[in-house]
Amino acid sequence: MATDPQAILDRLRASGGRITSTRRALVNALFEHGGHPTAEDLAAMVQARHPDVAQSTIYRILDDLEHLGEVQHTHLGHGPAVYHLAEAAHPHLVCEECGLVQELDRATFNQLAERLARTQHFSVSAGHFAVTGLCRDCATRPAGV
Amino acid sequence: MATDPQAILDRLRASGGRITSTRRALVNALFEHGGHPTAEDLAAMVQARHPDVAQSTIYRILDDLEHLGEVQHTHLGHGPAVYHLAEAAHPHLVCEECGLVQELDRATFNQLAERLARTQHFSVSAGHFAVTGLCRDCATRPAGV
DNA sequence: TTCGATGCAAATAGTTTGCATTCTA
DNA sequence: TAGAATGCAAACTATTTGCATCGAA
Numbered sequence: 510m511a512t513d514p515q516a517i518l519d520r521l522r523a524s525g526g527r528i529t530s531t532r533r534a535l536v537n538a539l540f541e542h543g544g545h546p547t548a549e550d551l552a553a554m555v556q557a558r559h560p561d562v563a564q565s566t567i568y569r570i571l572d573d574l575e576h577l578g579e580v581q582h583t584h585l586g587h588g589p590a591v592y593h594l595a596e597a598a599h600p601h602l603v604c605e606e607c608g609l610v611q612e613l614d615r616a617t618f619n620q621l622a623e624r625l626a627r628t629q630h631f632s633v634s635a636g637h638f639a640v641t642g643l644c645r646d647c648a649t650r651p652a653g654v
Numbered sequence: 655m656a657t658d659p660q661a662i663l664d665r666l667r668a669s670g671g672r673i674t675s676t677r678r679a680l681v682n683a684l685f686e687h688g689g690h691p692t693a694e695d696l697a698a699m700v701q702a703r704h705p706d707v708a709q710s711t712i713y714r715i716l717d718d719l720e721h722l723g724e725v726q727h728t729h730l731g732h733g734p735a736v737y738h739l740a741e742a743a744h745p746h747l748v749c750e751e752c753g754l755v756q757e758l759d760r761a762t763f764n765q766l767a768e769r770l771a772r773t774q775h776f777s778v779s780a781g782h783f784a785v786t787g788l789c790r791d792c793a794t795r796p797a798g799v
Numbered sequence: 800t801t802c803g804a805t806g807c808a809a810a811t812a813g814t815t816t817g818c819a820t821t822c823t824a
Numbered sequence: 825t826a827g828a829a830t831g832c833a834a835a836c837t838a839t840t841t842g843c844a845t846c847g848a849a
Contacts, residue, residue, distance in 0.1 A: 568815070572708060634787045714804080
């Protein structure tokens, strides 16, 4: 699992792929965008410098990187999927009312993962994981307000 | 939260709605299908007796029932959402390799929910919840086989 | 007889795919 | 210069919506 842009590009090449300016720009965008970018967000970042890049190319590169294990995507409820580097993989808490995304703290996740492995032989993947519910604000506010 | 078809239909009527044969059939289908039916699965069950029912009608009724709090839907990874009665709401474990859906045991879920409430002020909803990872079989089998 | 429910078809959102062209190695 | 990567447009899947008609209460 690579920890800098060049290392990911190297892995791409090592797997028989080629390094293009679009791929370089997308990998950089993944490192620069700290949050939970959608394919469209990433496309916009890449297109800032390379206006002619197609959405489908973004999807294809993300797919390639996912197969290499460098990227993961998650469906946070409705709407488009979000992508992030595998090295930055973390479990998510998504508020179904306001859409707020928080990270699930490591300790709680580890406790859950360990317990699921033990009781149900299920190995949870941290990256592709989202728990929905209500955030603090929405939980304390009367429903539908 | 109703526990039999008639009670749900009664709630529908009490909220200003009308009881039609399609609605009756769909509510029955929800009770009959014990698993994780998609809107299409439910449409097929209803259409067995009422061939002219439109998919959009199924979506609309499910939406109505969801607003009444009688039904919940969940996105289990890719593909269509699955629906179930609120009374049968339970957390899911989805295998991202083979698609197997298991139920998460109550005790583990409760432990997680309680801990999240305490540490992150997040109130998890049992129904709309899915943890992805690898099931026992897929975890022990080498990747990509 | 009124207003909610429905069928049908078209619209939408997100993503994938086919194919001719371009460019890396 | 071979084969991978890309742009473009069309296809696709899941779901929603507009509108005229139908039917429950």
